[in-house]
Amino acid sequence: MERIKLGLVGIGKIARDQHLPALVEGSHFELTATASRNGRIDGVEAYESVQTLIAARPDIAAISLCTPPAGRFEQAMAVIAAGRHVMLEKPPAATVSEAEALTEAAREKGVTLFATWHSREAAEVDAARDWLVGKAIHAVRVTWREDIRQWHPGQDWILAPGGFGVFDPGINALSIATRILPDPLVVLSAELATPENRACPIAATIAMRSGAAPVAVDFDFLQTGHQTWDIEVDTDAGMLRLRDGGSRLELPGEAPLSGPNREYARLYTRFAELIRDDESDVDLRPLRLVADAFLTGQRTTAPAFEF
Secondary structure, eight states, X not given: OOOEEEEEEOOSHHIIIIIHXXXXXXXXXXXXXXXXXXXXXXXXXXXXXXXXXXXXOTTOOEEEEOXXXXXXXXXXXXXXXXXXXXXXXXXXXXXXXXXXXXXXXXXXXXXXXXXXXXXXXXXXXXXXXXXXXTOOEEEEEEEEEOBHHHHSTTOGGGGSTTSOTTHXXXXXXXXXXXXXOSSOEEEEXXXXXEETTOSSOSEEEEEEEETTEEEEEEEESBOOSSOEEEEEEEETTEEEEEEGGGXXXXXXXXXXXXXXXXXXXXXXXXXXXXXXXXXOBOOOHHHHHHHHHHHHEEEEEEOOOOO
């Protein structure tokens, strides 16, 4: 099968750490050009904006957007208007209404729109979902605590308006929870700890429900040392523990299951399948939960934060 020519937009940390290795490993796409204000990739044609890339390279059929969510809407709309397929880094947009507008625009133009949730592609997420089928769920605990300075060094945008703050990693947990839990998640209340010199929260606790089961969510962007990305589900058959961002599964009475990190390779395989089948994949449930947490959340003031 001939590889699809692809443009990569936003050559920052996530592009270098995850997208580029996945594209090198995969056989579906040929990285033909990039667009970034600052970043460049040796040996790959570079442009300063997605609009310039689109105009110069009509042969590129697909664009992968790795830019921050604030401002991505205009980029994605330009790609769709040009009749190219679009893959969006998570979260898909800065707001639910932007994501819905992109979905409608892609449908009208007849192009593929893929709103990715990379954590759903972790090695043991599907196995966790399958094990929970038919079981009574009593309670759920989501703990997502990591170090902003390690994963987003100097990235002020993440605590600026539209940057999501601690919900940038936290939405990964919500993407897994909406994947594995059989009943919809509903936000009841939230507390958002926001540094006095920033716009977005650096920690959050959220009370939710999934069916009749209480769901306690704990997000923190200031954890040093060991990083915690865990989901625990109490059921009538015992406790399921999904550890390490979905890469390790512990089930009652069984040996732990774990697998390699191939999240982004799987995303690009899925993107190629969607293009081939003339389909889109846009699940906005994790984004809606974040919006609901902001809508219902009580804001508290945290100490000033500097990188």
